[in-house]
Amino acid sequence: MMGKTARAADKSADRGAEKGVQRCIDSACGATYGLRERIYVCPRCGGTLEIDCHLVASGGATALRKRWAARAASRDPRDVSGVWRYREMLPFDEPIPFVTLFEGNTPLYHGPRSARYCGLDDLRLKHQGCNPTGSFKDTGMSTAITQAVVVGARTAVCASTGNTSASLAAYAGRAGLQSAVLLPRGQTTAGKLAQSLDYGALVCEIDGNFDDCMRLIQELGDDPSIYVANSINPFRIEGQKTVAFELMEQCLWQVPDHVVVPGGNMGNSTALGKGFQELLELRMIDRLPKLSVIQAEGAAPLARLFETLDLRQTAGGEHLPETMAPVKNPRTLATAIKIGAPVSWKKALRAVLRSGGKIIAVSEQEIADAKAMIGRDGIGCEPGSATTVAGIKKLVAAGHIRADENVIAVLTGHMLKDPDYVSQYHRGTLGLDSGRTDGSVPSRPIDGAFQNSPERVAANKAAILATLERRR
Numbered sequence: 001m002m003g004k005t006a007r008a009a010d011k012s013a014d015r016g017a018e019k020g021v022q023r024c025i026d027s028a029c030g031a032t033y034g035l036r037e038r039i040y041v042c043p044r045c046g047g048t049l050e051i052d053c054h055l056v057a058s059g060g061a062t063a064l065r066k067r068w069a070a071r072a073a074s075r076d077p078r079d080v081s082g083v084w085r086y087r088e089m090l091p092f093d094e095p096i097p098f099v100t101l102f103e104g105n106t107p108l109y110h111g112p113r114s115a116r117y118c119g120l121d122d123l124r125l126k127h128q129g130c131n132p133t134g135s136f137k138d139t140g141m142s143t144a145i146t147q148a149v150v151v152g153a154r155t156a157v158c159a160s161t162g163n164t165s166a167s168l169a170a171y172a173g174r175a176g177l178q179s180a181v182l183l184p185r186g187q188t189t190a191g192k193l194a195q196s197l198d199y200g201a202l203v204c205e206i207d208g209n210f211d212d213c214m215r216l217i218q219e220l221g222d223d224p225s226i227y228v229a230n231s232i233n234p235f236r237i238e239g240q241k242t243v244a245f246e247l248m249e250q251c252l253w254q255v256p257d258h259v260v261v262p263g264g265n266m267g268n269s270t271a272l273g274k275g276f277q278e279l280l281e282l283r284m285i286d287r288l289p290k291l292s293v294i295q296a297e298g299a300a301p302l303a304r305l306f307e308t309l310d311l312r313q314t315a316g317g318e319h320l321p322e323t324m325a326p327v328k329n330p331r332t333l334a335t336a337i338k339i340g341a342p343v344s345w346k347k348a349l350r351a352v353l354r355s356g357g358k359i360i361a362v363s364e365q366e367i368a369d370a371k372a373m374i375g376r377d378g379i380g381c382e383p384g385s386a387t388t389v390a391g392i393k394k395l396v397a398a399g400h401i402r403a404d405e406n407v408i409a410v411l412t413g414h415m416l417k418d419p420d421y422v423s424q425y426h427r428g429t430l431g432l433d434s435g436r437t438d439g440s441v442p443s444r445p446i447d448g449a450f451q452n453s454p455e456r457v458a459a460n461k462a463a464i465l466a467t468l469e470r471r472r
């Protein structure tokens, strides 16, 4: 089991003086460990870890809000970062050897076309794809690589569908650490792969899927030279949770009714849930937004489990199921979330249940059309992110979200992460491969319902004006 040999390089750290502990989330275990112990799962029971920060809003919630707001106008690098600006909430002691690319600070847009498409009066889109490497991973990577520096790691590694690896490679590069990334061969977009190469990571293309890469990572984590920066590492979650703080500032501290995120390995949903929960504990907000997670139909193990839950028993996030049946061969064109055995499923499920949200799945056609709609709003995102708008449309239709409620979709990746998908959708050539290589089952075509294919136009003014007229 990962972690046993690599742990406790400096077990002697004075836990009492640290800003928190690492705690096993399994209620039957609940073991705690020092912040400097290099572990990724509970060494006692194998359970998932989370960081329990000793949070204090010194001076009260209003003073903390004001301090954060003032930092937004400061030029101190710690304040310019949309993660380190919230350092009271992070498990690091000063002086922090923080590694930053000035992550966070991402826009919150109104999406009127996407709202209408979903049947809502208004919809806001928090675009985490506007981070330095083009995805939400940067907020968590900033804290994970900082922790790698704190514990004196030599090499940072991760398994990835492409975005975590791009982010890890960039932040390891900033910190001067070696990095290695495990990618499922042929299942990562060209842009994401190119990023990891350019940032100098050793790119290992593995014959298998993401879940196979993740299994390998769990073995590698035992090596003392290796620092695992997947979201199983609770220090990743700490950085990622800051999006909840930034979002609340952008909402002028009016709690939205619903926050909706895509689900893959379930780190992001875990992190958002934790961020809101901490704000609630500090009385900076008076209720939790309902957190819902959307998976792609062909890679939806948690949505399947959610369907079977008796919500009267599990509401509040207690009495979680012990196991989740994985999807053996996950399939979706949204390669970012092509994951059959998400490692953080328990933490994410607990956060969703506590908040009163849902976990559902959407089809490839629904993802593709929602993505085109987000594009029409002038915003754009990668396919995995568009599950949110597709999911919101379904949740509105099912009556879980009312038209007049205050809804936020978290877009996780930039549109240019996967331009091939975009181009194929608009040209009408997008199709989900049947998964069979013998040609016996044809690929399933996906209709470009909001298709916008390029037109060949003669090189003169009249032809261009005529084409415009036709499309008015």
Ligand code: F0G
Pocket: 135, 159, 160, 161, 162, 163, 164, 165, 231, 262, 263, 264, 265, 266, 267, 268, 269, 336, 337, 382, 384, 385, 412, 413
């Ligand atoms: N959206 C994008 C764009 C992603 O890259 C990912 C995950 C998710 C959503 C899902 O987030 O895993 O926290 O539930 N990408 C990982 C990667 C798996 O390796 O880049 P999650």
